[in-house]
Amino acid sequence: MNKKATISIDGKNYDFPVLEGTVGPDTIDITKLYALTNNFTIDPGFTSTASCESSITYIDGDKGECYYRGYPMDELAEKSTFLEVVHLLWNGSLPTKDEWFEYSEAIKNHTMVHEQMKSFFNGFRRGSHPMAILTSVVAAMSAFYPDSTDVNDLDQRKIAARRMIAKVPTLAAMAYKYSIGQPFIYPDNSLDYSENFLQMTFGVPAEKYKINKVLSRALDKIFILHADHEQNASTSTVRLAASSGVNPFASISSGFTSLWGPLHGGANEAALNMLREIGDVKNIPKFIEKAKDKNDPFKLMGFGHRVYKNYDPRAKVMQKTCHEVLSEIGKKDDKILQVALELEKIALKDDYFIEKKLYPNIDFYSGITLNAMGFPSTMFTPLFAVARTAGWIAHWKEMYLDPKNRIGRPRQLYIGEKPRKFLELKDRS
Numbered sequence: 001m002n003k004k005a006t007i008s009i010d011g012k013n014y015d016f017p018v019l020e021g022t023v024g025p026d027t028i029d030i031t032k033l034y035a036l037t038n039n040f041t042i043d044p045g046f047t048s049t050a051s052c053e054s055s056i057t058y059i060d061g062d063k064g065e066c067y068y069r070g071y072p073m074d075e076l077a078e079k080s081t082f083l084e085v086v087h088l089l090w091n092g093s094l095p096t097k098d099e100w101f102e103y104s105e106a107i108k109n110h111t112m113v114h115e116q117m118k119s120f121f122n123g124f125r126r127g128s129h130p131m132a133i134l135t136s137v138v139a140a141m142s143a144f145y146p147d148s149t150d151v152n153d154l155d156q157r158k159i160a161a162r163r164m165i166a167k168v169p170t171l172a173a174m175a176y177k178y179s180i181g182q183p184f185i186y187p188d189n190s191l192d193y194s195e196n197f198l199q200m201t202f203g204v205p206a207e208k209y210k211i212n213k214v215l216s217r218a219l220d221k222i223f224i225l226h227a228d229h230e231q232n233a234s235t236s237t238v239r240l241a242a243s244s245g246v247n248p249f250a251s252i253s254s255g256f257t258s259l260w261g262p263l264h265g266g267a268n269e270a271a272l273n274m275l276r277e278i279g280d281v282k283n284i285p286k287f288i289e290k291a292k293d294k295n296d297p298f299k300l301m302g303f304g305h306r307v308y309k310n311y312d313p314r315a316k317v318m319q320k321t322c323h324e325v326l327s328e329i330g331k332k333d334d335k336i337l338q339v340a341l342e343l344e345k346i347a348l349k350d351d352y353f354i355e356k357k358l359y360p361n362i363d364f365y366s367g368i369t370l371n372a373m374g375f376p377s378t379m380f381t382p383l384f385a386v387a388r389t390a391g392w393i394a395h396w397k398e399m400y401l402d403p404k405n406r407i408g409r410p411r412q413l414y415i416g417e418k419p420r421k422f423l424e425l426k427d428r429s
């Protein structure tokens with residue numbers, strides 16, 4: 001039997017269909033609400049609102065589980081590679097051997113960027129934040145690759161997506177190199193995706209860069225963990241921007257912009273800064289009290305999540321990866337890691353955090369891990385963006401294939417002045 005929901009307004013009942021997903025909560029379809037009742041709904045922050053149908057990622061926030069195209073994300077992080085996951089998100093299936101050969105070769109073919117893009121970088125002040133550079137250069141790809149900007153052409157959509165997957169790491173490494181005054185390092189296609197990113201970031205022309213397999217595997221896992229997370233702020237931004245029909249590079253650059261904020265992709269930088277500020281386990285109780293104080297804006301960065309009301313599954317893998325990286329570089333007893341472990345232990349036993357279901361999120365351990373790998377904190381969000389590009393392009397594609405897709409145009413509850421008369425300046429007192 002088809003489920004329905006009834007809304008009663010001024011004694012009149014209106015029925016709306018209730019849609020069932022494969023898993024997860026049912027969804028009341030209120031598309032016709034305004035036409036039938038002349039009412040809107042309001043939901044700031046979209047706590048109860050699904051903005052689209054999607055088959056890409058499913059999160060069970062109560063259980064603390066996340067699935068990419070039906071596969072547990074933590075299993076993919078352990079057993080798969082980032083590029084395979086990109087293929088999975090885009091196509092809906094893990095690549096067969098033949099598909100893998102074609103896909104990985106195609107991505108390699110696109111790793112270099114237009115040589116003239118180098119001069120574009122020169123317009124930025126040295127020391128610019130890499131995200132400031134990246135938000136602009138990703139949008140600028142539409143000027144450098146105009147042959148893949150037609151969103152109505154399936155082939156161009158595919159090429160644009162492949163270009164972004166291949167070139168965003170190159171651009172992110174270039175943004176870093178530019179910000180520290182070192183020469184750009186070209187991609188090396190004999191390396192895999194994450195190895196190549198490490199050599200473009202840390203290599204210098206004067207000597208051969210030596211790949212550390214533990215670190216490159218850790219980075220690959222980190223990319224997988226960040227690859228997609230359904231309709232988060234940056235993904236929804238990409239979808240909304242793209243709904244106007246703008247070219248793919250402009251759409252994806254809007255995701256970069258949204259991701260940069262400290263409540264989203266910038267939280268790992270903020271979490272590491274917080275752990276450094278705490279500095280010693282003996283200072284933890286003071287910071288816990290600050291986080292609980294309603295009159296203090298301080299929050300435990302890397303804690304809490306809109307969807308997860310249980311331990312973020314990404315944080316579990318990240319904590320393990322953090323131990324692997326620190327042990328590889330001989331910093332098992334790192335003081336900041338000790339602060340993080342103790343802070344987590346204390347917070348998870350504290351009534352405030354238990355009642356509000358606040359658990360460590362992915363950002364809690366990612367800052368320590370990336371820092372130990374040699375990345376400065378300004379590169380944390382660019383790394384997140386490299387990974388999330390996979391999710392953004394998959395959602396972008398899905399949106400175009402959805403026959404229900406229309407330009408996004410939310411409404412509002414207007415609380416301003418009622419229409420009033422204009423007075424000439426001379427008549428205003």
Ligand code: ACO
Binds near residue numbers: 262298304361
């Ligand atoms: N420390 C202390 N208190 C917190 C924290 C925290 N980290 N997070 C939430 N709370 C409290 C809030 O003050 C609020 O309390 P109240 O009900 O008494 O007003 C309650 O818990 C609910 O929190 P909201 O902020 O309303 O939850 P929301 O879903 O809007 O926000 C968010 C989620 C932004 C992640 C929030 O938990 C937060 O700011 N965390 C710190 C930043 C962070 O780690 N962001 C990374 C998110 S993961 C990602 O983007 C990859």
